[in-house]
Amino acid sequence: MNRLEVKPSKGFKVKVNARREAVFGDESVAVNKVSLPDDGSRVGVMTGTTLAGFCEVEMPALDGKKHWYPIEDLAGEHGEAVVEDEVQLDEDEDGSEDEPEE
Numbered sequence: 001m002n003r004l005e006v007k008p009s010k011g012f013k014v015k016v017n018a019r020r021e022a023v024f025g026d027e028s029v030a031v032n033k034v035s036l037p038d039d040g041s042r043v044g045v046m047t048g049t050t051l052a053g054f055c056e057v058e059m060p061a062l063d064g065k066k067h068w069y070p071i072e073d074l075a076g077e078h079g080e081a082v083v084e085d086e087v088q089l090d091e092d093e094d095g096s097e098d099e100p101e102e
Helices: none
Strands: 013-016 020-024 029-033 043-051 054-059 065-070 074-076
Touching: 013 054, 043 065
Parallel strands: none
Antiparallel strands: 013 043, 013 074, 020 029, 020 065, 043 054, 054 065
16 A cells, blocks of 8 residues: 655644754754654644755644654654655756856
């Protein structure tokens, strides 16, 4: 049986099974351990924003704030696997990325 995959999108409800969370500061980012309770507060809503394997999730039942969790630790309401969008960058033959000509 194939498992359904979904891409991070705004408003999509997810179950968070994360043991770590990214915390963004003014000039740095830290990855901290987290322990989420099993009382139903693990359900969140994606904002649709992703960065380096993490996805921003609004957690209304936990604390009402937005948190950054690893994408591989998220699952859809019905067990769907959440996968990150891959963006292809075009490169010139010399290995540099395309830049607009002036």
